[in-house]
Amino acid sequence: MNILKLAADAGMLVVLDGRIGRTEYRSVHGTLDAFQRFAQALESALENADVSDGPRSRSDPCA
Numbered sequence: 001m002n003i004l005k006l007a008a009d010a011g012m013l014v015v016l017d018g019r020i021g022r023t024e025y026r027s028v029h030g031t032l033d034a035f036q037r038f039a040q041a042l043e044s045a046l047e048n049a050d051v052s053d054g055p056r057s058r059s060d061p062c063a
Contacts, residue, residue, distance in 0.1 A: 001045050004028075010038035 004014050004026065012030030019025070030038075 001049070003042065006041045006045065007038050010034050010041055012038060 007028050007030070008014050010030070011034040012028050015027045015029065017025045017027050
């Protein structure tokens with residue numbers, strides 16, 4: 001699940017603030033309505049996630 005795509009699809013602005021080596025620093029900006037749409041999309045994505053996918057990697061929350 002790409003949470004940055006979920007945020008952008010919900011109407012939030014995702015900004016690349018900088019990159020040091022392979023690490024990217026991003027900011028997400030938006031209205032409260034956009035944040036609520038993001039939260040609903042995230043809940044829906046988690047409900048629809050296939051349990052057989054196995055454990056999620058905590059090292060890359062955007063994947």
